[in-house]
Amino acid sequence: MPSSAPTRTASVVVRAVAVFVMTTGLVGAGSWVPTQSRDEAATVSAVTRTWAQLGQMLQNVDVVHALFYATMKVWLDVVGISTLTLRAPSAVACGLAAGLVVVLGSLLFTPRAGLLAGLVMAVCPRVTLVGTEGRSGAWFTAAAVLLVVLVVLSARRPSALWVLPVALATALVGGLHVYSALMLPVLVVWLWAPPDPEGRPRRILRLGLPPGRWPALVGLLLGAVPVVVLAWRARGQQAQVDWIDPPTPESLAKIATEPLAPLNGLWAVLCWAMAAAGLVWLSRHRKGRRGTTFLLVGWAVVPGLALITVSAVWTPLYSQRYLAFCVGALAVLAGGGIASVRRRWLAFCLAAALPLAGTTTYRDQRTVDAWDSWGQIAAVVAYRGNPGDAVIDYPLVSAITVSYPGALGTGPVLNAGADRLSRHYLWDDRLPLSAVEPRLRGVQRLWYLSPVADEAQRTLEIRRLRELGFSGDLLERSDAEQTWLFTRTAAQAERGDLLLRTPR
Template sequence: MKDANTVVLPRLALTEVSVEDPWGEDHGTAPDPATDTLRWRVAAWLVPALVMGALCLVRAGEPARSRGEVAIWSMAGSPLMRWWVEVLGTSGLALRALAMLATTAAAALVGGLAARLFAPRVGLLAGVIFALLPTSTRYAQEAQPYALTVFAAVLATFFLVLAIDRPKFGRFAVYGAAVLVLGLCHGLALLLLAGHGWAVFAFRRGVAGRWLVVAFLGALPAAAAPVLLGEQPGAQIARGSDPSLAVLAATPRELFGVTALGVVLLGLALFSLPLRRSAAIYTAWAAVPPLVLLLVAQATPVWLPQFLLFTLPAWATLSAVALARARARWCVAALVAIALLGVPVQVARWEPQGPSAGHEQAREDR
């Protein structure tokens, strides 16, 4: 009797889906040795900043439009603003310069952070998507704290990533300083810490104690500021509204500038649902603060889409993670579509008495 033929099976390579990446999220975003060069990493920082800076300059010297910006302009003669006015003047461009610089720096950081956590291609897409959003340009051209808040949120997340990767005292100290700036820019933006905390406890429990101490110390000045300044508790919160179904349905339009654009970005983000740390940080950043704000709004009228502007970088990056899996021509087509969807909003914003002017003013008067 002859032995049965021996079947030799080839040695199987390690599966592409590891324990840390059970959904294969690295597929299409892993660094390519042919393209993952210094110039592409620089491009992930530089190109979004150039796009954002160019968009900021379009009609940046127009008169103030929103109620909040008019209030800021009325402070031009106050001691707080006098040094700024003496250096740059009182023109619209001068008073908006700080917000424009903050948003431009935020776009660069969005690209740089995504390039670090994913790949340069993802960083480039994330930064450009953020720059093309109509709300990014709008609040970059308004002398209000929202642009600084977005920048501080990206900066805090950037230093959080550095701190949990290499838990050094200096890195946590810089993270705490960024949290302090975030809270002073807008108190409700400290909801970002809920997302940061989820990411820390889920993936880096060993540094959770240090994170809690630093986050508490960084947020403390913002919590104490109303008391020190003699403001009534909840004065800022009263500007919001109850989260009715109509208000919640309007949130994508108010947050992203166009309802269709919000639906597209939210849909793309669904394809980046994470079980891996890099994407999980962004998911926590994008989703946890709105959920916490919604819970708080059940007890007090605090819901306002502007309070969630600091989540825009996360939504842009999650969209970029999904989009980066497509071919280059589809990525370009998607960016063009995002830009075209935002054009009508950008044009209407500067109309003397555009159809949305009354609605905009009424919403801000609440």
């Protein structure tokens, strides 16, 4: 049974630092191998602007990522842009999240449970995934744990000085991702039943808080103000979540596994089982831990249920990747569950089961095409392409040239519209083939890159290219895009140019 001895601050700090270092190294190892994702291309597109241009872009899109983009711009302006520097802050954030979980587990359970919780966090497939992407996922995951730690400490050691740290942490969580604010109601309700070191019941006024709890509440409310302003400002940019599909029975069936361990149901089941053991231990050791069950279960479950509900009755907002900030709650419960096992050999086996179950996922997350198949596209173009080959691509695919400017060769992009800087948007504009057919005159080799989902447009455009004398081969197909190479002889190009002069 876990010891109930008071937490030794120095020991907890040492363990937290050790887990931080270990997790940063584990998550960071090989994080530079996968080609950059489309979302990372958005990061690159945003930070490779002047501050004025970035401000103009945020007026049109991605204002919810303003804090993340601003911070990344400062960082990348100093160290330069590469896949490693783009992802290094995420790896550090994952280490910070795991280290803070050690602290939180020590506060809510025991120091041993805290250490085990940090190790669970370190090998969580969702954590090892967000640490390999230059986006805010790892950041708001760490910020969420930080906020809970501060609120719990404020309840344990009441002081008016907690107002500012809690307010800043609240604004940080919501500023990194608005959806993270869904955990705030759980914290507010929890403040009405905080843990009592002596296990005594609290007398709660009808509209009041237990003594000493108001600083945390005031901090949460103050910090929520800029988050509400940000959400209100972003209401006109809902087009940026148009890609989210309505909840389906398949997606709902994975709500307990995918946010925690994408493509690894075994790991998720093991973690939930250990978390259940942690809940059993809490039910038997309530002294000094009032409200802990509500805090951790609410943090783990309420945001996901809220997003599912909103998606069902209003507009699709639920995405499993957006719930990474809930992982810390399950890690703490799982750590407590493992620590509650009396037989140490069995506890060791349970602790070892999680990293073993996550090995395959960890390996797959560090392959070249773990995020996107841009590396394959670039390799195909490099192998089959000639200098000056013309290109037709579309925004979903053309984002590749933001992260890898030379990936599609040096030839002209025939359907290029306004560039991303002049239109104050993430991506360059791309015109349909029908609007740029005159640009095909004299072209004998053409790369055609189309999102898989645009089947109707692709069918019509390929048919037209064949009418103009092009013969095409599908060279590469991934889950997201198709890569075609069209060629025609000089004679075919001459005949096709005649058709361009004939009204259709």
